[in-house]
Amino acid sequence: MASFKRYGLILLTTAASAALSACNGADNVASPGAGEVVIVQPTPTPTPTATPTPTAPITAAQFAAATAQGTPAVTITADQQLAIVNAGTNNNVNGTGASLNGVYPVSATSLTTALDPSTINPFFTSTNFVGALNGPTDTSFQGWTCNSTSANFGGTSAACSAVPAVGSGGATAACPTGTIDDGVLTVGTTNTGFRACRLPTNITADLTLPKIAGVFYRLRGQTEVGADLGATGGAGVTLTIAAGVVIAADASEATNDLLLVNRGSKIQAVGTRDAPIVFTSQQNLVSNGVSDVTQGQWGGIILLGRSTTAICATGTGGANPTPCQQAIEGVTQRFYGGTNEADSSGQMSYVQIRYSGIAISDGNELQGLTLGATGSGTVLDHIQSHNSADDGIEIFGGTTNVKYIAVTGADDDGFDVDNGWRGFMQFMVAAQKVSGATADSFATEIDSNGAEDLIPRTWGRYANFTFIQTATNAPAAIRLRGGADMTFVNGVVKSPSGSACVNMIAQEAPGGVPTTIRPANPAISDQGPPVFNSIYFSCQGR
Secondary structure: OOOOOOOOOOOOOHHHHHHHHHOOOOOOOOOOOOOOOOOOOOOOOOOOOOOOOOOOOOOHHHHEOOOEEOOOOEEOOHHHHHHHHHOOOOOEOOOOHHHEEOOEEOOOOOOOOOOOHHHOOOOOOOOOOOOOOOOOOOOOOOOOOEEOOOOOOOOOOEEOOOOOOOOOOOOOOOOOOOOEEEEEEOOOOOOOOEEEEEOOOEEOOOEEEOOOOOEEEEEOOEEEEOOOOOOOOOOOOEEEEOOOOEEEEOOOOOOOOEEEEOOOOEEEEEOOOOOOEEEEEHHHHOOOOOOOOOOOOEOOEEEEOOOOOOOOOOOOOOOOOOOOOEEOOOOOOOEEOOOOOOOOOEEEEEEEEEOEOEEEEOOEEEOOEEEEOOOOOOEEEEEEEEOOOOOOEEEEOOOOEEEEEEEEOOOOOOEEEEOOOEEEEEEEEEEOOOOOOOOOOOOEEEOOOOOOOOOOOOEEEEEEEEEEOOOOOOOEEEEEOOOOEEEEEEEEEEOOOOOEEEEEOOOEOOOOOEOOOOOOEHHHOEOOOOEEEEEEEEOOOO
8 A cells, every 4th residue: 555555474483373273273274386397597687786795784773764653652663673683593684785686696505594484384385595586596486477677587587578478360360258359459560460359347157268379358447257245155256267368458448457356256367387377458468568667557456255354344343244344445345354264266376467556546556466355265376466556466364375476566565465364475576666666665564454453463474585675765675563473484685775674663552562573462362573584684785
């Protein structure tokens, strides 16, 4: 969100695992799996210039940003924040940017001693390195991603600005049943064009979008999968998208184009490493139609589920007959929430979401990917959000876990979590926009919407992440506030000169103890201060 954002994730000690089990068993979760590896040598660019190694240890004021909040005002001092990080194991707060070549480590040796996250929860893949990538020859993010000045994954990844692989033959291709023939889009003097097959505004029956050479599928306006069947309703419809399919927003009219999957319905968008599914703007279908600074050309993807959320609309939750639910931002009167933590909104694997994100008003935005109380049955892995005009991914409540996700070029936060989300994320890359990012831009923002002690409490574990904050006007790379409970393991965090690595914020809890960093209290499902283990920090452009 533009002025009050949130986001959080991944990893867990034995004590924290027990605490989560007490909080409705969110550690019993499905894992998307690690994915195969293609042996292709990366060629990440640009190569950074050498950074002089600082001779003096970092100071607390350089490492952490202190922010006052609440009435009376509460500030977690920079010294307190640095002490919390230093209380963890294997952390290096004096790292330098010379250890990275773009998103890749320059050496095959782990930047600091790693922990094995699989011993924490079975969702996590066993690793012996910190960061999302295991040295300069790791190919796990290649092929299914696209490259830009924000992040270059090398290998077979094409440029994000390149025209996706729609194929030829659009002039004679036929649109499949259930779609609307919108004619041929002329894309150049040497190409007869792409056939536009428009999705209906309301998808009321199961629909499959096959890969057809020369065909792209068009979104016009607010395209919805199924109708909202409520917090406890039955099964809806399924939108199935084949590997290699390209879906583009309609540039010919002014409405906010987006894809929304309502509660009870599902999306099955399963690409492959070599044939990812691409959601993009129609401008991206024309050579030189977009560039590295293009963003905000359509509204993105919204998945709404029936898992739990902490923020309830009036008349829901508590003693009300309707379980806690809330309206999702960015659209009107579309709700998320329920009681089924294992709820499934389908699967998205090997998917790119390019040039999305629309700020409708302050605090009311469309992101690259928005999750509203989706459950642990929802499978999300190998997903890239590129050049969102707002967040790369924003999560409101729910219990969904994510593995292999890249947010590149986001104008606001990379990963933003809120409203009682509880889950795990592993293999995460956030490489913020190189220029022009908002002053409230963070690689991750973790929050509880100012409701410090609502249950479920925002609770997450991040493992194997690489956060590269490039916005010099942003306070830090990681913002953590609202009494959220987080553990960070096996990470690399880099921030530019003028930006700290960490920014912890709290309000005053009963007894005058600041939330977010107060001692553990099982009575209110509070794990205690955030935990940092095996994190390599390169702060303030060091």
